[in-house]
Amino acid sequence: MxxxxxxxxxxxxxxxxxxxxxESNVKFYKEILETPFLLKLTGNVKNKKVxxxxxxxxxxxxxxAKRGAKVTGIDNSKESIILxxxxxxxxxxxxxxxxxxPFKSNEFDIVFSAMVLGHFKNWNKILNQVNRVLKKNGIFVFSTYNPFKEILTKIKWRGKEFRVIEDYFDERLIYADWKNEKKSFKVSHHHKTYGTIIKLLINHGFELLDYEDCKPPKSAKQKYPKKYEETINVPNFCVWKLRKK
Ligand SMILES: C[S@@+](CC[C@H](N)C(=O)[O-])C[C@H]1O[C@@H](n2cnc3c(N)ncnc32)[C@H](O)[C@@H]1O
Structure with missing residues (x-):
């Protein structure tokens, strides 16, 4: 996997x-719906090791980096790191x-992670690593798909579109088709309930400081009318802010 x-x-x-x-759905999701909430919860990063x-x-x-942080990035996709x-x-x-x-313990003030944890069924290794590399009272901010959104699917019936709620407690793999101009790939992520996520965070020594359901701002309505309507009632993403105890 x-x-x-x-x-x-x-x-x-x-x-x-x-x-x-x-101007694309990807831009709306990242730059309008998710990134502003990630940055808001991350707060002041000036001179912080992130x-x-x-x-x-x-x-x-x-x-x-533009906000004054000393940033280190890590990813196992070589092509992404080149970019x-x-x-x-x-x-x-x-x-x-x-x-x-590959970092020393207690090295970072902040660990920031956008849409990565959802790829993992088991969060234990990542949460142990995040806890290890953070300084005491260090901040961990991350985003995932919203567990509420993950259990909704759309069906059409008699020409109308309906939302169907699937089993919230079934912590299953969800597949999406991602495409570029040439190929299509099945990329998976794991649905977890809010309860499971909260318990995992507490059990790994984190204190929950803040949370956002990423509701789009009214200002996005004019530029992205379709995406705004789709996300104003249903949270697509969520952002979590934790402190290492
Ligand atoms: C949805 S993308 C998000 C990328 C970036 N955080 C952003 O918001 O633009 C998920 C990223 O996690 C990386 N990733 C997935 N599994 C990984 C692993 N085991 N180790 C390092 N990076 C991983 C992928 O290569 C990808 O770049």
């Missing part, structure tokens, strides 16, 4: 990086596995 995800990101890195800069865990093509690393080095030249980047971080 890990290799399948790595292969997909290596092949799709350039395509998705391009899409998030154009680890961008699963940094992808370095877009968040660039935002954080990240161009995107945020002052940051340091490593091609490596987020489950085996």
């Amino acid at each position: 890990k290799n399948q995800i790595k292969k997909a990101y290596d092949e799709l890195a350039g395509h998705y990086h391009k899409l998030r800069k154009e 680890l961008d865990l699963g940094c992808g093509p370095g877009v968040h690393a660039k935002f954080l 990240a080095r161009k995107e945020s030249p002052k940051s340091k980047f490593f091609v490596d596995d987020v489950e085996k971080l």
Whole structure:
């Protein structure tokens, strides 16, 4: 599974990086719906040592560096790291596995991670690593798909579209088809309930400081009317802010 995800990101890195800069659904999801909440919960990063865990093509690393953070990014997709080095030249980047971080203990003030944990069925290794590399009272901010959104599917009946609620407690794999101009890839993530996520975080020594369901701002309605309507009633993403105790 890990290799399948790595292969997909290596092949799709350039395509998705391009899409998030154009007027596209990807741009709406990342730049309107998710990133502003991630940055809001991360707060002041000036002169802070920040680890961008699963940094992808370095877009968040660039935002954080512009706000004065000393950013280190890590991702196991070599192609993504090539893009990240161009995107945020002052940051340091490593091609490596987020489950085996090549950093000393108590090294970072903040660990930031956008849409990475959801790829893992078992969060124990990552949460142990995040806890290890964070300083005491260090901050961990991460985003995932919203567990509420994960259990909704759409069906059409008699020409009308309906939302169907599936089994919330079935912590299953969910597959999505991701495409570039040439190929399509099945990329998986794991549905977890809010209860499971909260218990995992508490059991790994974190205190919950804040949480966002990523509701789009009214200002997005004019530019992205369709996406705004789709997400104003249903939370697509969520952002969690924790402190290492
Ligand atoms: C949805 S992308 C998010 C990228 C970036 N954080 C962003 O928001 O643009 C998930 C990222 O996690 C990385 N990833 C997945 N599994 C990983 C692993 N085991 N070790 C390191 N990176 C991993 C992927 O290569 C990909 O770049």
